[in-house]
Amino acid sequence: MIEENSIKFKGTRHGLSIHINSAYDFDTIKQDLINKLEKSNLFFKGAKIYEIKSNKLTDVQRKELEKIMTEKYNMHVINSEKKKKDTKAENQIFQGIVEGKTKFITGTLRSGQKIDYDGNVVILGDVNPGAQIIARGNIIVMGSLRGIAHAGSNGNTKACVAAFHLDPTQLRIADIIARAPDGDYDRPTGPEIARLKDNMLYIEPYTNKK
């Protein structure tokens, strides 16, 4: 039986990660890699290799493995510089909710339309049911919000959603989802803002209307 236990492929958000069991010697490792790739080379064609995890591989050995993968099997190995930049850019939770880039949209957002922006979003109009706004920052609707709004989409729990008439089908901040109560409920009477407090979504008016 061919032992292929020295190599394990794991899938991550950034690409494939190869875990190498350093208990085996390099030649076994190399052979196992070739065997595995040979068995399913169509599957691995064009695959993105994000990293090679091993305690004992030297740089030369690492380069040799990378060479096999790119030349023989048409895989892409992401080099470490680009890797660091990508991780940094992607993982950085958008912080500009007090001062940050904002997109302004005029007009009504209709059913089926979707906005996905990595910043704050201001809609000068209504958001109809069936429409979706996804923003890494805050979402401000200067009209009626009746669709789906997802603020802080990449993790900012301090982002907020505000509207003149806050009546969405679903409200999401970071990874918390909330919806209106079933059946008849009191419709909002004035401008309201939704925020996360202790992982629960709270909606309250933000103008001092007496």
Add this chain to the structure above:
Amino acid sequence: MGEVIVITSGKGGVGKTTTTANLGTALSQLGYKVVVVDADIGLRNLDVVMGLENRIVYDLVDIVEGVCRLNQGLIKDKRYDGLYLLPAAQTKDKNAINPKQMLKLTSELKEMFDYVLVDCPAGIEQGFKNAIAGADRAIVITTPEISAVRDADRIIGILEASDLANPLLVINRIRVDMVKRGDMMDIDDIIDILAIDLLGVVPDDESIVISTNKGEPAAADKNSLAGQAYRNIARRIKGEEVPFVDMDTSESFMTKLKKVFGLAK
């Protein structure tokens, strides 16, 4: 040079074909040369509603494929002067023509008629895309039901993105008694969501069912409330300002009493 108006809705069964037939009839009665075009290939209905089913020899697909000339496909309605029908094919489907062919056809029709009314099929796929190619204006039909309004909103979004800005709204099959009880959406609620100009409101009327089965559009019937609404819409299309009809036909005793004493209008 005429105008091409597409009558669409998104949702099926809200009254596109009925509206096309009745508006066509009403406009022809006002003296205009009108052609109603059925773009619902495969599920054609406009010919049935107009009562011209058994006069079809050639259809839209035949004309586009060059099997016959445009004039051979047009059916002249003998009851109403100036009204013509261009029927769809029943044995093909919506992939039988493409938007470019539709554009060419409607451009030719524009030269011959004052109004070209295109009856759009339900949905947002090929049939819809064909029907809106070549349209100058759009009329969106909806009923006062939440599902129809959702779909109308989607359609309006697509129309606005396809350069058919400012579609006009027709609210069909409204039941005033249900609106009063709060069981049905009222006109203001619908306009609040859809945010386009209102062209007309048509009440739910039994005469529509009867007229459809007979193949005689209700717009020609003096006694039909829906027919009256369609006649008003036709006048608004040509630019006339027509006040919206008060569809409340029932009166309370007190109102009647007040009228006697001149305390109510």
